[in-house]
Amino acid sequence: MSGAESDAILARMMALHPKIIDLTLDRVWRLLGALDHPERRLAPVIHIAGTNGKGSTLAMIRAGLEGAGLRVQAYTSPHLARFHERIRLADGLISEAALTEVLDEFERANGRAAITYFEITTCAALLAFARDPADFCLLEVGLGGRLDATNVIDAPRLTVITPVALDHQQFLGETLPQIAFEKAGIIKRSVPCVVGPQEEAALEVIEAQATRMGAPLLAHGQHWHVWEERGRLVFQDERGLLDLPMPRLIGAHQVQNAGIALAALRALDMNEAPCEAAMARAEWPARLQRLRQGPLVEGAGRAELWLDGGHNPAAGEALAEALTRLAPRPLHLVCGMLNTKDVGGFMRPLAQIAESLTAVSIPGEAATLPAEITAEAARAAGLSARTAESVRAAVARIAAEVPNARILICGSLYLAGRVLGENG
Known part of the structure; x- marks a missing residue:
């Protein structure tokens, strides 16, 4: 896969907006509307925001769902070696032909109007997902949440917020509560939200937003717990105890990420076998x-x-x-x-x-x-x-x-x- 055609389109897109990052949803809504709103035709969406652990958590959720025999799509960023990594269809990474097709459609629909690179590529991913039969669609937030280009799903199946920390302050705010407010912007009315370990200042903001939206919270330390014991991972929630292998991904922080993924899988009514697959099969490059x-x-x-x-x-x-x-x-x-x-x-x-x-x-x-x-x-x-x-x-x-x-x-x-x- 040379990627020459898609690379050329992506290069042209880079010139359509003077800023690399410009957080607003207006341009995204305009572009999605031009192609009959593909975001309304997706498989059930799991939307993931947070500062750290988004990618690893998504990888474990995907491994668990696929371990249950389900077809799963995933949108992540940034890519490492090539752009195609960002768009994973149910049968694998998007092909060069399919990527070029959706990018070309949105480039023609957009014309020379201002649009950021992340916005138009997110729209392209949503169109590719809408055309690909699947059981679940996992969307990782690019930056923040409230005004991120992925935040166009009215009724996801589940939202997930991994640990919030100081990062991207020039875009999201200088304080932890300000950043948490942006992350909590993915919470949707009546949609359950899994929340990973948080500092109290961040958790208060997330809880307040969940209350405003009538969204049930499944929060670490309240509704579920996770820890390592004798070389095994132990997860506990109101449904009981899981005794699982340690995550394939290395590091004590991956125990927390594993807990978030397991809480999400349990919220989706997955049994123990997918939870074990989440630990044993997840792969995520460039994480130790x-x-x-x-x-x-x-x-x-x-x-x-x-x-x-x-x-x-x-x-x-x-x-x-x-x-x-x-x-x-x-x-x-x-x-x-x-x-x-x-x-x-x-x-x-x-x-x-x-x-x-x-x-x-x-x-x-x-x-x-x-x-x-x-x-x-x-x-x-x-x-x-x-x-x-x-x-x-x-x-x-x-x-x-x-x-x-x-x-x-x-x-x-x-x-x-x-x-x-x-x-x-």
């Missing part, structure tokens, strides 16, 4: 992913090579905690970040366990933080830091100096995507 083959791995020699796309303070804390659970090895970071992120907040937890950080710029990203500035932030966080021209150069240098190193490439999903593409 061990790279085991490819040119980068070959260049690392005897060193371990890991990849993670987390990029905010909460993700840094979860990542640091997960790494401490692995067998001891000297940890060295290769990090590239965007200039919109809290770089110091992400790095401070990792500074407690890492021996060094090598900063890189993210190739092809206009918003990349220059490597030297990333290195300066790392030094301010307490890390020994230097720069490298590329991830490949950084990995090779660390591996030569510390042959038994554990090398973690981190800081951005955009960097993770470049790494996966480069590593084949």
